[in-house]
Amino acid sequence: QSKPVEITLMYGLGGRLGEIIRATIDRYNKSQTEVVVRGEFADSYEGVLQKALAGIAAGQPAADLLQLEVALWPRLAAAGQLTDLATLPGFKAMYDGFWPVFRRQTDPDGDGKVYAVPWNNSNPVTYYNPQLLKKAGFEAPPKRWTEYREFARKVKEATGVPALAIPSFPWVLEGAVFSNDGEMVRGGRLALNEPAALEVINTWTQMIRDGSAVVENANTTQDFVAGKVAITFQSVASRPGIKALAGDKFKSNVRVANLPYFKKPVVPVGGATLAIPKGIPQDHVLAAWKFIQWLNTPEQQLAWIKETNYVPVTRATNDLRAFQSYLLTEQGLGQGMLQLPTARPRPADPGYVQAIQEIRKTLEDIWLNNRPVEPAINDLVNRTQALFKQP
Numbered sequence: 001q002s003k004p005v006e007i008t009l010m011y012g013l014g015g016r017l018g019e020i021i022r023a024t025i026d027r028y029n030k031s032q033t034e035v036v037v038r039g040e041f042a043d044s045y046e047g048v049l050q051k052a053l054a055g056i057a058a059g060q061p062a063a064d065l066l067q068l069e070v071a072l073w074p075r076l077a078a079a080g081q082l083t084d085l086a087t088l089p090g091f092k093a094m095y096d097g098f099w100p101v102f103r104r105q106t107d108p109d110g111d112g113k114v115y116a117v118p119w120n121n122s123n124p125v126t127y128y129n130p131q132l133l134k135k136a137g138f139e140a141p142p143k144r145w146t147e148y149r150e151f152a153r154k155v156k157e158a159t160g161v162p163a164l165a166i167p168s169f170p171w172v173l174e175g176a177v178f179s180n181d182g183e184m185v186r187g188g189r190l191a192l193n194e195p196a197a198l199e200v201i202n203t204w205t206q207m208i209r210d211g212s213a214v215v216e217n218a219n220t221t222q223d224f225v226a227g228k229v230a231i232t233f234q235s236v237a238s239r240p241g242i243k244a245l246a247g248d249k250f251k252s253n254v255r256v257a258n259l260p261y262f263k264k265p266v267v268p269v270g271g272a273t274l275a276i277p278k279g280i281p282q283d284h285v286l287a288a289w290k291f292i293q294w295l296n297t298p299e300q301q302l303a304w305i306k307e308t309n310y311v312p313v314t315r316a317t318n319d320l321r322a323f324q325s326y327l328l329t330e331q332g333l334g335q336g337m338l339q340l341p342t343a344r345p346r347p348a349d350p351g352y353v354q355a356i357q358e359i360r361k362t363l364e365d366i367w368l369n370n371r372p373v374e375p376a377i378n379d380l381v382n383r384t385q386a387l388f389k390q391p
């Protein structure tokens, strides 16, 4: 018997989700004898991208398999640094099984070249504290962003704590802008100075300035479970972390609802894909591909989802009776699936990857340093224009 091929998976999820990745790798290694996978933690999704870029610069791929967030893989694909997975055996059978929105996220121009395949995909939801809302006379958070200002003022007044934490990382922003018929990128530049996006940013800024909302920070999840903020907008896959922190208060103090919207419900796709860098030996490519195929079997997807609450990326997983009965075991477990029909890919422009950091800086400048909205956003659009190719 020949020696197993050893490959490395570089991943970006820490905490409880990182533990689940390591347990998944162990399960795979024990299930067969041809491939041994080693996990390497890169600190965050951004960390995986940075290590991959450093590997390219050094002429030595950082790993055999990369967990790349859904908006990050285009940066490496555009640099010609990822393997076209559509050339690998059994690709079509697997790829056809993914929900259409995840195929659009990983093949945005529909040219049939696919540099990253779905694995752990998500969307953002509203986590709320029903006890705090009740004090202000609300059963649930509003469905629409336009109702939030009044709602937030009342929650703050009745409870003394801010109603919501708003992230500067532009994932929830994408959903709100898309829901207002706006775009994040249009005509080779950020479209955040268009009326649809400005309405979102102004709505959020007003709540932050009147003290009924705060800017999300590293302590937001802690604050939320401690009842110091009533609402946080996070990934469906943040649930295990929130649950662990909330302990026996989870059932009474945490509920899940849809993400709010302006004109129509829209959620951005989130989570990550798996990609194989160029420049690794062919037996490693094939070994990495075997592991990807195993991860996306309905049985392994289900095992993964039960621990993480990511959404099933394939129909076959969704159709498992065991998945359907799992959804009924706790409030809110099915929220990601309920929102899936309204999901839209995150921007796939390679320039967007760097623009994300600039968007964060600008929003924090507006929210924490009181900078006026329109000049700050116009400046953002102008200074990031060079990142985008003209259409």
Ligand SMILES: O=P(O)(O)OC[C@H](O)CO
Pocket: 045, 069, 070, 120, 121, 122, 123, 171, 235, 236, 237, 238, 269, 270, 271, 272
């Ligand atoms: O927390 P995840 O894995 O669902 O990912 C969320 C988004 O893609 C933003 O990073």
